[in-house]
Structures are given as structure tokens and as C-alpha cells.
Amino acid sequence: MTPSDYLTYLEQHQNEMVSTLKTLVELESPSTDKILLDRLQQYLQDWFSSLGGAMEPIRQKKAGNLLKITFTAPNSIAGKKTALILCHYDTVWPEGTISARPFKIVAGKAFGPGVLDMKGGIVLVYFALQAIRGLKRQLPRPVILLLTGDEEIGSPVSRQILEKIAVGAKYVLVPEAPLPNGVLKTARKGVGRFRIKIQGKAAHSGIEPEKGISAVTELARQILFLNRLGDVEKGTTINVGLVKGGTKLNVVAPVAEAELEVRVWQQNEADRVEAAINNLQPVQPGISFNVTGGFNRPPMERTQDVQNLFSRAKELGKSLGLNLQEGATGGAGDGNFTAALGIPTLDGLGPPGEGAHAEHEHVILQSFPQRAALIASLLLSV
Numbered sequence: 380m381t382p383s384d385y386l387t388y389l390e391q392h393q394n395e396m397v398s399t400l401k402t403l404v405e406l407e408s409p410s411t412d413k414i415l416l417d418r419l420q421q422y423l424q425d426w427f428s429s430l431g432g433a434m435e436p437i438r439q440k441k442a443g444n445l446l447k448i449t450f451t452a453p454n455s456i457a458g459k460k461t462a463l464i465l466c467h468y469d470t471v472w473p474e475g476t477i478s479a480r481p482f483k484i485v486a487g488k489a490f491g492p493g494v495l496d497m498k499g500g501i502v503l504v505y506f507a508l509q510a511i512r513g514l515k516r517q518l519p520r521p522v523i524l525l526l527t528g529d530e531e532i533g534s535p536v537s538r539q540i541l542e543k544i545a546v547g548a549k550y551v552l553v554p555e556a557p558l559p560n561g562v563l564k565t566a567r568k569g570v571g572r573f574r575i576k577i578q579g580k581a582a583h584s585g586i587e588p589e590k591g592i593s594a595v596t597e598l599a600r601q602i603l604f605l606n607r608l609g610d611v612e613k614g615t616t617i618n619v620g621l622v623k624g625g626t627k628l629n630v631v632a633p634v635a636e637a638e639l640e641v642r643v644w645q646q647n648e649a650d651r652v653e654a655a656i657n658n659l660q661p662v663q664p665g666i667s668f669n670v671t672g673g674f675n676r677p678p679m680e681r682t683q684d685v686q687n688l689f690s691r692a693k694e695l696g697k698s699l700g701l702n703l704q705e706g707a708t709g710g711a712g713d714g715n716f717t718a719a720l721g722i723p724t725l726d727g728l729g730p731p732g733e734g735a736h737a738e739h740e741h742v743i744l745q746s747f748p749q750r751a752a753l754i755a756s757l758l759l760s761v
């Protein structure tokens with residue numbers, strides 16, 4: 380059996396894929412709404428249960444429940460490493476978005492909140508596994524599918540859980556949206572977020588300004604220093620995105636604070652910038668700092684192992700009529716965590732489209748059978 384056999388099977392299920400996508404999009408799931416998240420998690424559990432995997436909901440108090448599904452490989456040796464698939468079912472869209480922007484199909488594109496990021500990817504995984512089952516193929520190694528509900532807010536709850544599960548994985552597939560033209564992601568930037576609080580000293584700006592120490596002036600100087608921590612050649616960027624400070628117009632500002640985001644391609648750049656931020660030195664005497672934050676997502680570096688995994692995907696893609704390319708993105712996701720553990724992680728396996736986190740978010744429906752067949756072929760051959 381070849382990848383094109385899966386393609387034929389999946390082409391016969393294209394309408395079903397579209398109607399399922401519609402259902403998932405209509406079950407809204409903003410990252411911070413536990414009731415809605417759990418409703419979709421339960422739906423996914425019921426839906427996926429027809430594929431014969433072992434269901435393991437991982438319940439949470441505040442976050443959406445996770446769902447771990449294990450598909451065994453009857454003929455593989457015991458203790459064989461797993462293939463891990465990471466999906467998140469939360470979206471950035473608040474409740475009610477679906478009434479303002481209902482699911483619709485225009486010229487072969489499906490629109491709707493979360494359709495690209497990443498409910499389309501969940502649909503692909505389901506049908507890839509269904510094709511494997513429907514065509515009576517045996518998985519060469521166990522497959523674990525982990526569905527999480529807090530990716531869009533930085534995976535505060537899921538991170539530890541997915542890192543634990545990933546330890547036993549040979550490789551990780553992430554059916555998030557690809558880069559434009561369906562390009563797979565083999566490298567992603569790491570992201571750090573920091574907050575710097577500056578304490579100065581208040582004084583009347585008319586009577587005795589010399590007794591004050593301006594936290595706002597200090598902040599202005601520190602921002603220029605922070606900006607210089609960026610490195611264009613290495614792709615390290617610093618964005619001081621939020622600032623505030625001062626109390627009144629006639630008071631030397633006793634307090635100021637800034638929040639900044641750092642994005643890096645390499646772990647050693649993350650280490651360098653983090654150390655520099657933690658070691659900020661006041662320019663004016665009498666100023667003190669309080670620095671909090673750190674790297675929430677480590678960079679996903681392009682290792683030899685991930686190159687090999689991509690080459691395999693490229694080869695399989697050929698027999699599906701796909702000319703797969705690889706690329707890198709400044710965005711971060713759950714794949715960053717598994718890549719940082721040294722596990723080859725192939726991202727961007729979801730359906731091509733445009734407009735993640737934007738109102739024109741859409742996926743190209745024609746791509747679904749091919750992309751699902753690619754996931755099935757990877758699971759069967761790697």
C-alpha cells in the first residue's frame with residue numbers, strides 16, 4: 380500500500396472532513412472559558428473514541444481539560460518509543476465570535492474562528508487515523524495524540540504534562556498552520572517576556588526637584604539599553620511593547636515599568652539576553668529594579684534529526700502530489716517545548732490557509748485529503 384492509497388481513501392471522505400470542521404468551529408473554545416473548553420474536549424473525546432484509542436482525559440481545575448489518546452501498535456516491541464501528535468483545541472476568539480463571523484465556505488476556502496489555528500489540523504489527524512484504521516494498516520509504533528486547551532495563552536498548565544509525555548517520543552508532529560504555500564516549520568523562535576519595575580524617589584517638581592529621582596528618566600535610558608540587546612544578524616529581537624510610569628505632572632516620577640518581549644532563534648541568545656536583563660544596572664544612583672519573567676518558550680532549532688524527519692516527509696509528499704518545503708517562523712508554539720527536549724519536531728502539518736488570529740482566517744479545503752494522507756504516511760513509515 381502506498382501513500383496514494385490513503386489519498387484515495389481520504390478523498391472519498393472529504394465532505395465528512397468539511398462537516399466535521401464546521402462542527403468544531405461552531406463549538407467555540409476561547410482559552411480562558413473552562414465551560415466552553417470542556418464542552419469541546421468532551422465532544423472530541425466522544426468523536427475520537429470511534430478510532431479505538433485509549434482515552435485519558437486529564438482534568439484541570441481552571442484550564443480546559445486535556446485529552447490524551449493512545450493508539451497501540453500490536454506488533455511493535457514493548458517499550459518502543461511513541462509518535463506524539465500535539466494539538467490544541469483552544470482559540471484566541473472570545474465567545475460570540477461565531478455569531479458575528481459564522482463558518483462559511485467561499486471559493487473553496489473555509490472561514491471561521493479557529494478554522495486555521497488549529498481546528499483544521501485536528502480534523503486532519505482524526506481522518507489520518509481513520510484512514511489507517513479503515514485500510515486495516517498496523518502502526519509501527521504507538522501513537523499518542525495530546526489535545527490541550529491553553530496553547531494560545533502560553534500553555535501554563537499543559538507544558539509540564541506534554542513535556543512528561545514527550546520524553547517517551549521518537550518524534551513529534553504538530554498539525555498547526557503551515558507557513559504560506561503549505562511550507563512546513565522546522566525552526567521556530569523562542570519567546571521571552573519580562574517586566575521591569577523601577578523604583579525612584581518622588582519630589583515636588585517645582586519646589587525641590589533635586590531631591591527626587593525620576594523613574595521615568597531611568598526607564599527611558601534603560602529602554603535604549605534594552606533595544607541594543609537585539610542582534611539583527613542572529614535574528615534576536617527586543618520589543619519594549621508596554622510602558623507606564625509617574626504619578627502626577629508636578630511630581631518627579633517615583634515609579635515606572637516596562638514590559639518587553641524577546642524573540643530568538645538560538646538558545647545561547649536566549650541565555651545571553653536573559654542574563655543581561657536580570658543584570659540591569661541603574662544609570663542614576665538611588666534607583667532600584669525589580670525584574671520578573673523569562674523565556675516561556677525555548678527556540679526550536681533546526682537540528683540534523685529534524686532535517687531527516689523533514690526529508691522523509693518531503694519524500695512521502697511527492698507521491699501525494701505535494702512539493703513540500705521547509706521554513707522558519709518567528710511565532711512560537713507547543714512544538715518549541717518538545718524540540719527543546721531534543722525530540723525532532725515537525726510543525727506546520729495542518730491545512731494551508733491564511734490569517735491566524737485575524738478576521739480573514741481561512742483554510743483551503745482542497746488540501747485536506749493530501750495533508751491528512753501525509754500525516755497518515757508519516758505515522759506508518761517513520
Ligand SMILES: [Zn+2]
Pocket residue numbers: 467496497530555556712
Ligand atoms: Zn495554534
